[in-house]
Amino acid sequence: MLLWGPPSKFVSGSWDPKQENNEIRSIDDGRTADRLLNWINKQMGSSYGLDDEKYENEHLNTNISDPGQIARAVYDVEEATFTSFDIILGQKMIKLETRASLTKFLQLLVVHHPSRRCRKGTAEILVDFDDLLANKKEVAGLSQKGVLGNYQICGKEIPRGYWMFCRGSKNETRGFSCGLWVLLHSLSVRVDDGESHMAFTAVCDFIHSFFICEECRQHFYDMCSSVSTPFKKSREFVLWLWNAHNKVNERLMKEEASLGTGDPKFPKVIWPPKQLCPSCYRSQNSKDNHIDWDHDEVFKFLNNYYGKMLISLYKDKEHLRDGQTGGVVVEDLAVSTNAVVVPVGAALAIAVASCAFGALACYWRQQQKSRKPRRSWN
Structure with a gap:
């Protein structure tokens, strides 16, 4: 039997076919691949075909001048954030000498x-992070998936288990590395001038x-080490990261050409291509x-592409389509504004002091710890 419904409804592991208004339905016409696909197309209002190959991304290669494609990457940024955290825990990488880098x-x-639900999930980890690392004996335990593995860094909807903007034509291409780069670029365009060098060191150390x-x-460390003068403007950090990414692409272009390991539909290019930004050349x-x-x-x-445009397609919609996000409210994808959800007093103090992100996060954590009971975001 095949069932159809929002991914979140399958988590409970139970289904009652007699229940009225049940969001999980039985697929009653799936005896052949053609009939099953026709049934799915009717539910989604789509027109997928069995001959489609990587439908989600195939038009990116031929229509690279369409800037709207980046809007889909916000989901990949969330996926990359979860994957990074999952790798750190799975590889037991939290140690006394690395915990400061992770905290920053x-x-x-x-x-x-750029995703509100990732900001909330990260904040929940930070609230308890110092307590969890209070003594040296606990650090070894934290590098397991046990304690920190219970936290949902981007909410209960993540991971989704697939990539959208960053999906390659082969399983071993694009994906996480693409999502991580988009995350770093999206962070760079959101920091203020006074935060630029702290953000730079946070990324390099991470x-x-x-x-x-x-x-x-x-x-990457060699490129970071080549910076001799601290950044004073966010523009310097944004352009440094852009230049670093292009240096990586240049190196990989040669490597993939000699080894044949590249993605034939998404070859490495110098960014941005002229079709996407002719005025950049x-x-x-x-x-x-x-x-x-x-x-x-x-x-x-870069400011427009990784800033406003990253979430622009969904700003005016109340909900995203269930087939894409499981019915997630658009507010969870709202653009960052240098502030998180904090008590009024804390927000006022932050606004007056114009704190850099490190001081802001630290202050916010103290305010959250003093609130009883502490609010759950999930």
Whole structure:
């Protein structure tokens, strides 16, 4: 028997076919693949076909000039956030020498993550994080999935188990690495000038401490180490990360060409391509492909692309389609505004003091601990 319904309704593990208004229904016409797909298309108002190949992403390669595609990446940012946390716990990577790096990155997420539910989930971890790491004996236990594994960093809907914007044409391409890059870019465009260098060090320390690929980790660390002067403007951090990403792409383009490991439908390119941002290009040498960038235009593009546009398709809708998100309220995808849900007094203090994200997160945690009973977000 095949059943149809929102993913969240299957969690309980029970189904009563006699219950009225049941959101889980039996699929009564699925004897062949064609009939099953026709039934699904009727429910979703879609037109999928059995010959479709990676339907969700196949148009990205041929229509790269469509900036609206990035709006779907907000779900991949959530998936990448969960996956990062899951890897850290699964690989037992929380140690005395790495916990400060994790704390700084969580503080960055709790204020500037583009998904509200990830900001809430991260904040819940931060509220108890210092207590959980109160003594050295507990650190080893925390690197298991036991204690911290009970926290839902992006809410109970995550993980979904699939990628949307970041889905590759092969299982081993794109996915997590793509989602992580989108997360980092989305963080960079949301920090204020006074936070820019702290955000830079938080990202660098996080990658250096927790990214599994040793070669990738060292390469990123070398790029971080090349920065000799602290960033004073968010623009500097945004453009540094953009340039670092392009350096990684250049290296991988050569590697994938020699080893044949790239994604044929999503080859590595220098970002952004001219189709997506023609004003970003002053000139391009046809012989060596050297690009003379207009950095003001690049900065403007990155701010719009990874900022407003990341969640723009869903701003005016009350709910997202069940087939895409399980009926998640759009507010959970609202753009970050340098503030989290805090008591009025804390919000006022934050506004007056214009705290950087580290101080803000720390202050917020203290306020939350003093509230009884502490509110649950799930």
